[in-house]
């Protein structure tokens with residue numbers, strides 16, 4: 001049996017077990033990740049963030065990184081609660097940056113975090129952290145089905161895959177039973193997708209999300225970016241293909257509120273991140 005250090009943090013209720021591994025000497029198996037994320041028998045979290053040096057990740061990784069990561073000292077090695085890996089986690093990046101600051105592993109008001117989807121720059125803005133998430137990439141339209149119903153949706157990549165379904169009213173979103181995973185088209189999403197159900201119009205929408213590898217969560221940072229991009233395009237009316245519908249959008253999720261700004265080049269996500277506990281745990 002080994003004992004490891006952990007911390008626990010969240011961003012708008014999307015919670016993470018944080019495991020520092022400064023020399024990348026203790027990789028975690030998928031079973032260990034799902035044990036740590038288990039809310040009854042482990043610590044509990046929607047996901048897990050291993051904190052490892054970017055240089056160590058680059059040495060060990062057998063796949064070429066999506067982008068040059070050498071400008072960021074620390075790599076966010078992100079896992080979903082079921083032990084699967086995802087390319088990106090928006091709330092996770094804010095929590096990761098908050099952890100680096102509190103541990104004295106980063107300083108100043110701009111922090112770079114290496115992720116599987118490239119380097120993300122985080123700016124500290126009082127209690128909020130503002131992440132440059134990169135642009136949304138729109139894919140085809142598709143649909144999500146659940147309990148015999150189907151909703152049209154827009155495929156969006158924020159580094160990780162999303163399907164955003166715009167429903168008629170907030171009551172419809174509130175009434176959804178998200179205890180089981182919505183079914184998505186495997187031809188469009190061969191590795192699954194995070195499914196966002198939204199109501200309202202930009203600049204203020206409501207969202208619930210079923211996350212791939214997790215289940216329903218209180219918030220999803222990449223999901224709010226995808227949802228805001230879709231809502232802004234929806235309210236912009238017909239626009240030139242290839243043109244981005246820019247603007248700001250408030251996204252209310254069960255765990256709080258995130259503020260999203262879509263520019264022609266990128267998407268900025270602003271919201272809180274807190275570290276709430278730390279300790280040791282037996283594996």
Ligand SMILES: N[C@@H](CCC[C@H](N)C(=O)O)C(=O)O
Pocket residue numbers: 014047080085086087088089090091092160161194211212213214217219220221222223
């Ligand atoms: N909670 C996240 C997204 C985490 C990854 C996702 N479940 C996936 O598999 O892509 C966020 O805040 O973005």
